[in-house]
Amino acid sequence: MLVFPNAKLNLGLYVTGVRPDGFRNLESVFVPLPWCDALEVLPAADHAESTLTLTGIPIPGDPTTNLCYRAYELLRADFNLPPVRQHLHKVVPIGAGLGGGSADAAFALRALSELFELKLTSETLIGYARRLGSDCAFFVANKPVFAYEKGDVFEDISLDLTGTACKVVYPGLHISTAEAYARVQPQPPRHDLRSALSQPLETWRETVSNDFEDALTPTYPVLREIKQQLYAAGAAYASLSGSGSAVYGLFPGLELPPNLALPAEYLVWDGRL
Ligand SMILES: C[C@@](CO)(OP(=O)(O)O)[C@H](O)COP(=O)(O)OP(=O)(O)OC[C@H]1O[C@@H](n2ccc(N)nc2=O)[C@H](O)[C@@H]1O
């Protein structure tokens, strides 16, 4: 079975408090971004070892620590699954705030459920996904939502950005999520993101913000520079996604986003949501 785990963007993000488990409560709106990895999951021979092979962008750590492998291990423990062969071709940058690893985990859970006819409901899959990471649960339903608590509890929103031209720029900084959270002082949300995002996109610049951006920009001024370039090129809204370091711009009314003069080593995704 071949699946294409997509990334996500955060439209606004407030870190609102520290939880008893040490994690932060947040409020954000998550939307799918069609920048995708490719993951193949196949049954292996009966007595073979389960394997995960990797191509594309290198992922640090032993393959057994990879979220695709950990997703398999979770289900194997509960459903006595036979061995599998997984292959991941990594395209979405790592540590970018695009949720690429979380998507791989959620898509692996969904693929395994289908391959072995486990008939897991979305609710059950979300339960497994939460055990692999706060962001993973979003990728089970994979549609725009207002997310709160650890970013793993959702409320439906009516937000349709389908077809909006978008550019995502990854400057090659791997910012660890834990390090980014440690730099943010939690505070109450400044706006209700649900109502702010229901207003015309041109108004978001004044109302929709990401707490990680203010916390990280003094150390990584390149984030501000990319955002300024996106606005100068005509973006109606630009922001850091999640804990960075990817910065995106939305260009409604355009067929495709304009080209930017960027260093050759930056990774750029251009397309429509
Ligand atoms: C910031 C966000 C916003 O969407 O995305 P990314 O920028 O990583 O894509 C998420 O909250 C990232 O979720 P995820 O990447 O799954 O994080 P996890 O693996 O669960 O946790 C990594 C570390 O981040 C911190 N963490 C994460 C989530 C949360 N609600 N509070 C936290 O304090 C903890 O220090 C934890 O050890």
Ligand SMILES: Nc1ncnc2c1ncn2[C@@H]1O[C@H](COP(=O)(O)OP(=O)(O)O)[C@@H](O)[C@H]1O
């Ligand atoms: N399949 C995977 N793809 C990406 N990163 C993975 C994967 N499995 C485990 N990881 C680990 O997860 C961390 C980053 O995950 P990722 O979702 O790409 O970033 P972010 O949380 O910024 O969106 C890295 O430290 C990486 O080593």
